Amino acid sequence: xxxxxxxxxxxxxxAEFIRKGQSLNQRIDDLATEAFEGKYDTENRFVLVTYxxxxxGRGRIIHGDGAIYQKVRFKAILFVMQENEVIEGxxxxxxxxxxxxxxxxxxxxxxxxxxxxxxxxxxxxxxxIEGRQSGKELGIGDAVRSRIVSLSFNPADPKNSKIGxxxxxxxxxxxxxxxxxx
Numbered sequence: 008x009x010x011x012x013x014x015x016x017x018x019x020x021x022a023e024f025i026r027k028g029q030s031l032n033q034r035i036d037d038l039a040t041e042a043f044e045g046k047y048d049t050e051n052r053f054v055l056v057t058y059x060x061x062x063x064g065r066g067r068i069i070h071g072d073g074a075i076y077q078k079v080r081f082k083a084i085l086f087v088m089q090e091n092e093v094i095e096g097x098x099x100x101x102x103x104x105x106x107x108x109x110x111x112x113x114x115x116x117x118x119x120x121x122x123x124x125x126x127x128x129x130x131x132x133x134x135x136i137e138g139r140q141s142g143k144e145l146g147i148g149d150a151v152r153s154r155i156v157s158l159s160f161n162p163a164d165p166k167n168s169k170i171g172x173x174x175x176x177x178x179x180x181x182x183x184x185x186x187x188x189x
Contacts, residue, residue, distance in 0.1 A: 115170035
């Protein structure tokens, strides 16, 4: 789910960023983009974009460090995931162990044991997943509705966060299958 929030945090503005003739606000915009975007915040919300950066009060200088520590208020567009949330995404990769589903800005694992109640075969050559008895198939680009069953965020390296999905419940699975069942 996407949401907008107003946030506050402190930026370290190195001395080399403070030059005559350059706007401190422009420097704050550049540093805030680098510091916050593409990372998880303290509440495990993925920060997509920050804007309207506003310095709060005067910055502080810490002895032995020539940088300014400036408190900043800004608006952010966030991507938020919760356990048991039902999401829709598209298959981005197929592997022997299952597939990865692109949900918003992140990828989640749909293990082959969680795709359907049928035995699943993975056809690596055609990059498809096939149900032995049901004949149901999934391939790269196919839309899937699934439920988040596990979340393990890695704030230091967001790309290594682990998100687990399942499709083994009524109303979940390939959107094409679900439309046929109706």
